[in-house]
Amino acid sequence: MTAEPAAPKKPKVGPIQFLNQVRAETRKITWPSRKETWITSVMVLIMVVLASLFFWIVDLVLGLGAAQLIQIGR
Template sequence: MAKAKSPGKRPQAGSKPQAVAAGATVVVDPIEPKKPRTSPAQFFSQVRAEGRKIVWPTRKETWITSVMVFIMVVIASIFFWVVDTGLGFAFRYIIALGS
């Protein structure tokens, strides 16, 4: 980002920009070494090891969650049906006023 100029100060003809200061050093980040590639067999063994760490829900937890989702879908559908019906009624009422 460029430095804001202050009013009333003008650069002098022989002055050097501040970015080119004497004795300035440039720091370069070291290059990271490449990671060794894994073989397909090693990859699949790592996948199986991670798969064993998964905690699967019980049949009861799955049933309760499914019922809760079903209830929320029913509530949302009733809500949107009421809103749609109300907006349809209001639209028909407004259109009827104009004719």
């Protein structure tokens, strides 16, 4: 049984260097426009409505099926 080599350790950075790195990374972020946010929100709302309708119909069908099975068993 051979031991796997240890992963190389990352050098520790000081708080100032860490904050500089965080600031550099936040500059790379591209925020969505107001229009993109609106379109995405409407799409999510539509998908929620469609999913809720689907599950409501499935629940209704399964409920009616269960009621029919109970009626047959009487």
